[in-house]
Amino acid sequence: MNTFQAIIIAIIEGLTEYLPISSTAHMIFTSSYFGIQEDDFVKLFQVSIQFGAILAVVVLYWKKFLAFPTLKIGINFYTKLAFAVIPALVLGKLFDDKIEAVLGDPIPIAIVLILGGVILLFVDQHFKDKTTIVNEEDITVKKAVTIGFWQCLAMMPGTSRSAASIIGGMQQELSRNTAAEFSFFLAVPTMLAVTCYSVFLKTYETSQMKGYELILKSNDNIMMFLIGNIVAFIVAILAIKFFIGIINKFGFKPWGWYRIIMGTFLLIYFSYLK
Template sequence: MDTLQAIIIAIIEGLTEYLPVSSTAHMIFTSSYFGIQHDDFVKLFQVSIQFGAILAVVVLYWKKFLNFSKLNFYFKLAIAVIPALVLGKLFDDKIEQVLEKPIPIAIVLIVGGVLLLFIDRFFTNPTVMKDEDISIKKSLTIGFWQCLAMMPGTSRSAASIIGGMQQGLTRSVAAEFSFFLAVPTMLAVTCYSVFLKTYETTQLKGYQLIMQSSENIKMFLLGNIIAFIVAIIAIKFFIGIIKKYGFKPWGYYRIVAGVILLVYFSTHS
């Protein structure tokens, strides 16, 4: 992976991480197009630059994250992230096998898009108007919904937002809780990928791959900075769109993108 490819992938991560379109799918398609999807450092890079996207949420919602007087907020996030931590560890190897197969991911992208076209019709009477009213039970349930995103192409944000709406949250409250939940979820995934996981081809830990060369260090830092800046813009954009138009625009986008990618990878496999 060269620097330009790293910049493009980081921009895609920042744009798509908090949108219901699956950032993982977009990065996999991009790295597959570049022909670098099997490289261990690329696999690590695609996960580790989520740290930059995490910081975007913390900066935008710093009053919420740095308000230590409301411990209930942190407790709800801790409860909600447990299902993803447990199931993610159990199915890590199987998930990685799917990550190298763009065609099934494109199909999931299309199916998810069709669902988003109709999702607003399913939940028309929200009862939770602010995040302070989200109960521990609702938090845990949303955490289980988030686990649907372990299938690449599903979208972590889409799964957790839909889970929130199913639990009675308004669209905007569900979206914001999804952003909050992303912080411990992606922080855990990033730390695991960087410090604990051994990559199959090189048999190196993530941090060893990063420190392998000055070029890798540069791309790791640059990728996180770019993902951070772009994610801030994307979050503000998404909240405005979802309040005004709901999920339909993202449903249409997923279907069109999924069809294009399905055709491309079917003819180039």
Template sequence: MNSFQAILIAIIEGLTEYLPVSSTAHMVFMSSYFGIQEDDFVKLFQVSIQFGAILAVVALYWKKFFDFSKFSFFIKLACAVIPALILGKLFDDAIEAVLGNPIPIAIVLIVGGIVLLFIDSKFQKPTILKEEDITIKKAVTIGFWQCLAMMPGTSRSAASIIGGMQQGLSRHAAAEFSFFLAVPTMLAVTCYSVFLKTYEASQMKGYELILKSDEHIQLFLLGNVVAFVVAILAIKFFIEIIKQYGFKPWGWYRIVVGTFLLLYFSFLK
């Protein structure tokens, strides 16, 4: 993987991580189209640049994350992330197996798009307009909804936002809580991938792969910086879109992209 390819992956990560469109599906296609070899470092890179996207949320909502007087906010996030931590560890190998087959990822992308077309009409009377009114029980329930994203192509953002709206949150509140929940969730995945996971081909830990060469270090830093900047822009854009148009545009986008990916990997590749 060269610098140009690293920047492309980071742009895709920053653009799609917080949008309900599945960053995994986009990165699978891009890696295939540009011929990026799926070695251990590339697999690690695709996960580790989530750190830059995490920092984007913290930077945009820094008043929320650094207001330590409101412990209930951190308790809600801690409780909500538990389902993903447990189930993610249990199904880690199964998830990796699916990543090797883009067809089901494309199908899930399409199905998720169809669901998004009807979300706005399904949940028209929200009862919770701000994070402070979310109970721990509702936070945990949203955490379980987020686990649906363990199926690549689902979108962590889409699953947690739908879960939030099902629990009575407004579109805006559900989207923001999805952003907040992404921080501990993605931080846990990133830390596991960098410090604990041993990659099969190289038999090295993630941090060993990063420190293996100056090139790897530079790509790691470059990817996180690009993902950080792009994610900030994507979050601001997404909030404005859902305020004005809801989730239908994202539903149609998923259907179109999913259909294209299904055709590409079935007949065109």
């Protein structure tokens, strides 16, 4: 992977991480197009640049993470996130190898992209009259954990962590906007745990090296790691603001149609054209 390819992948991560269109799918398709999808550093890079996207949420919602009206509100906020992230940590560890195997095949990911798009076409109508929670403070720990289990659906690449957790939030009677924001908040501990595991604990099969060893292997790798996180951070800030505006005005249908069109194109491309 060269610097240009790293910047493109980082832009895609920043654009798609918090949108219901699967950042993993888009990065896999991009790296496959570049012909670098089998490289261990590329696999690490695609996960590690999530750190930049994490910082984007913390910066945009810094009052939620750092400035609380009372200590009780702060403890309650972090308690909900702590319990909600447990299902993803446990199931992610159990199924890590199986997920890794799927990442190499773009065909099932394209199919999941299409199926998820069909679901998004009907989400707004299905949950239209079921909203009772419009503030994050009113989300109970039980509801947060339930949303955490919904988030686990995204372990299948192409599903979208954002889409799964937002739909889970709406199923738990959160408003569309509140579900989206809680999805952003839940992404922080989820993605931070995945990033730390990939960088410090995971041994990559081909190179038999830890993530941090791959990063420190060369100055080029260090530079691409830093540039990737900076680019993902900047683009994610813009994408989050854009996404909130779109769902408030148009709902999830535009993203559903996007997934269907993109998934169909990629299915045809990887089945017949490549």
